[in-house]
Amino acid sequence: MRRVAVIGAGMTLFRRRLLETGKEMCYQASQMALAEAGIELTDVDAVVTGSAPDAFDGVHMKGEYLSDGAGGVGRPYMRVFTGGGTGCFSAIAGWWHVASGLADICLVVNEEKMSSCHPHPQTAFGHIWDPILERPLKPNLIWIFAMEMNRYMTAHNIKKEDIARVAVKNKRNAVDHPCAQLADPNITVEDVLDSEVLAWPVQRLDISPPSDGASALVLASEDIARRYSETPVWISGVGWCIDSTMWTNRDLYFPEYVARAAKMAYGMAKVDDPRRDVDVVEPYDPFDYKELHHLEGLLLCDKGEAPKLTREGVTERDGELPTCPSGGLLGVGNPIAATMGIKVGEIYWQLAGKAGKRQVPGSPQLGVCQAWGDLMQFSSVIVMRA
Amino acid sequence: MKASDIEEGRVATAQGRPEAKYAWSAGESIGRFLAELKEGRLVGRKCDKCGRILFPPRSFCEECFVRAGDFVTLKDSGTVETYSISYIDTDARRLEEPIYVGVISIDGASEKMGFMHYLGEVKADELSIGLKVKAVWKSKADREGAITDIRYFKPTGR
Amino acid sequence: MADEVRRWRGDMEAYYIYTAGVAGDRFLREIRDNGRLMGTYCPRCDVIYLPPRIYCETCFSELNEWEEVPNKGVIDAITVAYVNDKGERLPQPLVWALVRFPGARGGLVHFVSLPEEDVREGMEVEVVYRRTGRREAAITDILYFKPV
Numbered sequence: 001m002r003r004v005a006v007i008g009a010g011m012t013l014f015r016r017r018l019l020e021t022g023k024e025m026c027y028q029a030s031q032m033a034l035a036e037a038g039i040e041l042t043d044v045d046a047v048v049t050g051s052a053p054d055a056f057d058g059v060h061m062k063g064e065y066l067s068d069g070a071g072g073v074g075r076p077y078m079r080v081f082t083g084g085g086t087g088c089f090s091a092i093a094g095w096w097h098v099a100s101g102l103a104d105i106c107l108v109v110n111e112e113k114m115s116s117c118h119p120h121p122q123t124a125f126g127h128i129w130d131p132i133l134e135r136p137l138k139p140n141l142i143w144i145f146a147m148e149m150n151r152y153m154t155a156h157n158i159k160k161e162d163i164a165r166v167a168v169k170n171k172r173n174a175v176d177h178p179c180a181q182l183a184d185p186n187i188t189v190e191d192v193l194d195s196e197v198l199a200w201p202v203q204r205l206d207i208s209p210p211s212d213g214a215s216a217l218v219l220a221s222e223d224i225a226r227r228y229s230e231t232p233v234w235i236s237g238v239g240w241c242i243d244s245t246m247w248t249n250r251d252l253y254f255p256e257y258v259a260r261a262a263k264m265a266y267g268m269a270k271v272d273d274p275r276r277d278v279d280v281v282e283p284y285d286p287f288d289y290k291e292l293h294h295l296e297g298l299l300l301c302d303k304g305e306a307p308k309l310t311r312e313g314v315t316e317r318d319g320e321l322p323t324c325p326s327g328g329l330l331g332v333g334n335p336i337a338a339t340m341g342i343k344v345g346e347i348y349w350q351l352a353g354k355a356g357k358r359q360v361p362g363s364p365q366l367g368v369c370q371a372w373g374d375l376m377q378f379s380s381v382i383v384m385r386a
Numbered sequence: 387m388k389a390s391d392i393e394e395g396r397v398a399t400a401q402g403r404p405e406a407k408y409a410w411s412a413g414e415s416i417g418r419f420l421a422e423l424k425e426g427r428l429v430g431r432k433c434d435k436c437g438r439i440l441f442p443p444r445s446f447c448e449e450c451f452v453r454a455g456d457f458v459t460l461k462d463s464g465t466v467e468t469y470s471i472s473y474i475d476t477d478a479r480r481l482e483e484p485i486y487v488g489v490i491s492i493d494g495a496s497e498k499m500g501f502m503h504y505l506g507e508v509k510a511d512e513l514s515i516g517l518k519v520k521a522v523w524k525s526k527a528d529r530e531g532a533i534t535d536i537r538y539f540k541p542t543g544r
Numbered sequence: 545m546a547d548e549v550r551r552w553r554g555d556m557e558a559y560y561i562y563t564a565g566v567a568g569d570r571f572l573r574e575i576r577d578n579g580r581l582m583g584t585y586c587p588r589c590d591v592i593y594l595p596p597r598i599y600c601e602t603c604f605s606e607l608n609e610w611e612e613v614p615n616k617g618v619i620d621a622i623t624v625a626y627v628n629d630k631g632e633r634l635p636q637p638l639v640w641a642l643v644r645f646p647g648a649r650g651g652l653v654h655f656v657s658l659p660e661e662d663v664r665e666g667m668e669v670e671v672v673y674r675r676t677g678r679r680e681a682a683i684t685d686i687l688y689f690k691p692v
Contacts, residue, residue: 019387019397021565027599034604041604058402058560068601116560122478123558131410132420132552133442134502136533138476143487143502146470154468154515199472200484200510244448248489248500249441252468392561398572398681403559412550420550477557531550 001099005225005232006348006384008037011215011341014181014333017115018212022057023069025214026111029341030071033107033216038228044218045103047072049079050090050110052336052373055124058116070109070216076102084286084373085240086110086337088380091344092238094219095382104224108217112335114210121210128375130245142207144376146199148252149289153201155253156304158292160201164192165310166288167205167330173317174327176357179341181211181333192288208286208334215341217348231352237269237383247375258297258370258379266299269383271366274299279364280350281321282343284372284379285328291315294370295323298381322360325350336373343369344382351386415443418457424531426523428460430495441495460494463520463542467491467500469513486510490519490539506538518542564681567596570610572681579673583648585609594648615671616692617643620651624660639663643689655688668692 010032012018012025020028026049034040049070051062059065063079070077076097082089087110094108114121125141152158167187174183187205195204225232239261244250262274271277283294292306300321301309309315315323326332326346329339347367349355365386372379391397412420415431419442422429431443435450439458447454469488473481486508491500505513506522519539529535564572567584574582583592584607586600592611593600600607621642628634639656641663656663657672669689679685 015387017387017389017392017563019391019563019566019569021563021568024565024567024598027604031599031604031606041602055556055558058404058558058562068597069599071601071604073601116562118559118561120478122474122476126476127556127558131408131554132412132416133533135554136552137487137502137504139487139502140472140474140476140478142474143470143472146472147468147487147489150470151468151515196473197471198474199470202470246442246444246448248467248502249498251498252489387563392563395681398564398569400562400564400682401560402562404556406556408554408556409551410554412552417550532552 002101003222004095004098004219004235005222005229006217006235006344007220007225007229007232008033008035008218009216009341009345009348010036011179011338011345012213013179014211014213014335014338016181016209016211018113022059022062022066022111022113025113025212026066026069026109029214029216030107030109033218037218037220039105039218041071044071044075044105044107046076046097046106048090048094048097048106048108050086050108050337050340051079051081052083052086052112053124053128055127056112056114056117056121066109066111071107082240082373082378082380084284084336085371085378085380086373087284087339087343087371088369088382089240089371090337091217091340091382092240092380094217095235095238098219098221104221106219108219108340109214110216110337110340111214112338113212114335115212140199142199142202144247145287146202148376149201149287151252152289152293158304158307161189161193162307162311163206163289163292164189166285166291167192169310169316170285170291170324170328170330172331173325173358174331177327177332179213180327180331182209182331183327202287206288208329211333211335213333213335213338215338215345217340217344231354233348233351234385235382236385237265237267237271238381239264239268240378240380242374243377245375245377247377254303255293255297255379257377258294258372259299261379261381262298265381265383269385271383274368275301277366278321278368279362280325280347280360280367281323282326282328282346282367282369283323284343284370285324285330286334288330290372291324291328294372297379298368298370317358317360325355325358325360339371343371347384351384413445415445415454419443420531423533423535424529426526426529428462428492429457430460430492430499431455431457438496439494439499441492441499442501458494460492463518464490464492464500464539466505466513466515466517466519467498468515469505471510486513503536504538507540512541567598571596572683575673575685576679576681579676581613581615581645581671582610583613585611592648594645594650594652613645613648617645617651617669619656619663619665619667619669620644622663622665641669641689643669652686654686657688657690
């Protein structure tokens with residue numbers, strides 16, 4: 001397999017609703033990534049797009065629909081979809097295009113336009129459930145996360161205020177992100193605990209909102225990467241794993257599938273001791289408890305220990321394990337697949353030393369990003385090196 | 387862009403609704419499950435290889451990857467594995483009265499083998515993980531072979 | 545009982561509001577307000593896109609130059625519909641055509657106001673718009689193509 005580097009990244013604003021069509025957002029993000037890499041579309045050998053269920057945009061075969069804005073015309077082109085896991089998975093698909101030797105340069109473009117769906121994007125989520133056993137109960141997708149959060153809190157006797165600290169940290173971190181939808185420099189734990197209850201224990205400020213947005217990466221083979229970039233960031237390990245669709249048959253307190261995906265990625269990257277070696281991490285944080293759940297799933301702390309790390313400041317941008325320095329989904333926004341910009345994109349910018357005001361101190365060398373999705377059963381993990 | 391920009395026509399939009407309707411075949415195992423619900427019973431299905439009693443029943447064991455064996459009649463009681471109290475409906479609209487919902491593992495099935503259903507006749511502060519509950523059924527005349535033939539689960543001893 | 549086939553019925557309750565986007569917004573407003581077709585021009589590739597886009601799909605340049613495209617075009621391909629989108633028989637067959645416009649990459653698909661036996665590829669047609677005041681910045685502001 002050939003070594004593969006990220007040499008450019010770009011992303012649009014994340015907003016509740018954007019005038020731009022999905023194609024136009026793809027174009028904007030792609031053009032930024034190509035410009036940062038110092039290449040043109042004609043240099044690109046293959047294109048991968050990622051997007052979540054078609055039912056958000058309301059356009060079936062969204063991959064085909066987005067192709068011209070994503071630079072796919074006249075090239076090998078494919079769309080990948082693993083629900084929220086697409087946020088890292090399409091970058092993994094781009095990686096295998098280059099690692100296999102099929103392409104020297106692959107453009108990866110993720111997009112989501114959730115604002116098209118009415119009366120609320122939740123209406124599209126209704127069609128994720130089992131149509132016979134679950135949909136007749138008229139569920140809201142938040143229920144499943146509320147029940148997972150409750151199980152996690154109960155198993156480890158975790159207080160809600162310790163979970164709320166994650167929302168506070170990420171929404172404050174997002175103040176330094178130019179694309180952020182939900183930055184708040186003054187938010188407090190009390191604000192989170194006082195916010196409207198949606199489905200207990202999930203409250204309004206525990207959750208990232210629906211957004212529109214797009215993001216893009218340029219991936220290149222080793223020799224090409226060094227020609228175009230002085231700061232290539234290497235994809236040194238990838239992993240992914242899915243658990244059973246029968247989510248009511250497993251204990252929700254620990255995401256075993258995340259641990260399996262992480263072990264696969266650490267093994268490929270030859271990271272023997274992730275707790276010692278990982279300098280910066282972007283776990284998937286659509287809910288505040290998910291950052292904690294995923295730090296544990298990524299084997300960066302013991303089961304039930306993540307709230308303590310958060311309370312002690314370890315996960316702050318200047319802490320020992322900076323976690324979601326981008327501001328995460330909680331602070332920047334959650335256009336599902338497009339969160340690639342604040343997961344893979346952020347680790348790229350951090351390790352390249354290009355994160356500006358968000359830069360974590362001490363020139364980080366090893367970073368991990370992770371995405372999570374389908375019916376809370378799938379995870380994709382990427383280990384990256386400066 | 388604001389919602390009002392769309393509502394007041396300041397930006398050009400097109401609108402539409404998918405008019406497709408669906409009829410899902412329940413399949414062998416869930417077909418039987420629904421038929422048994424109409425009779426007021428819960429059934430699982432046994433994996434002859436690992437010995438697990440699978441619930442809800444399915445036609446294959448996803449771990450052993452073999453065809454599942456006989457259907458097994460289970461109790462209509464179980465344990466709350468986790469729960470939520472929802473103040474929003476399926477379209478994220480605010481509810482006056484919250485919905486209590488949980489994952490209930492069923493007595494007689496293997497450990498953690500549960501399904502999602504409503505919880506009722508219980509106050510918020512009485513709900514807990516580990517609570518023993520039993521099904522409250524619709525009357526026989528009202529049952530139609532649907533998951534909603536069970537109205538909700540209530541704490542046992544009531 | 546186990547042999548009984550069971551079905552569960554459902555519907556897709558969501559509806560959608562699609563923004564026309566940066567290029568689409570101007571395109572539809574020009575039709576509504578000025579009754580004209582406007583495309584975007586790529587100086588690098590020397591092409592006009594109709595419908596317009598804010599990017600060139602070939603060279604990925606950002607497109608800011610707008611050019612008026614004549615209201616007259618040429619039929620490139622024809623189909624005749626005998627059933628509607630629900631599969632029901634139409635009272636009269638409807639002729640649909642893809643119409644190309646001189647100098648523009650792309651084209652428009654719409655009805656043609658002629659019986660099927662009178663329509664042929666290569667025929668010159670022009671755009672007929674809905675009356676001013678009735679237009680709503682939608683593709684249906686174009687009623688049909690008619691022969692020149």
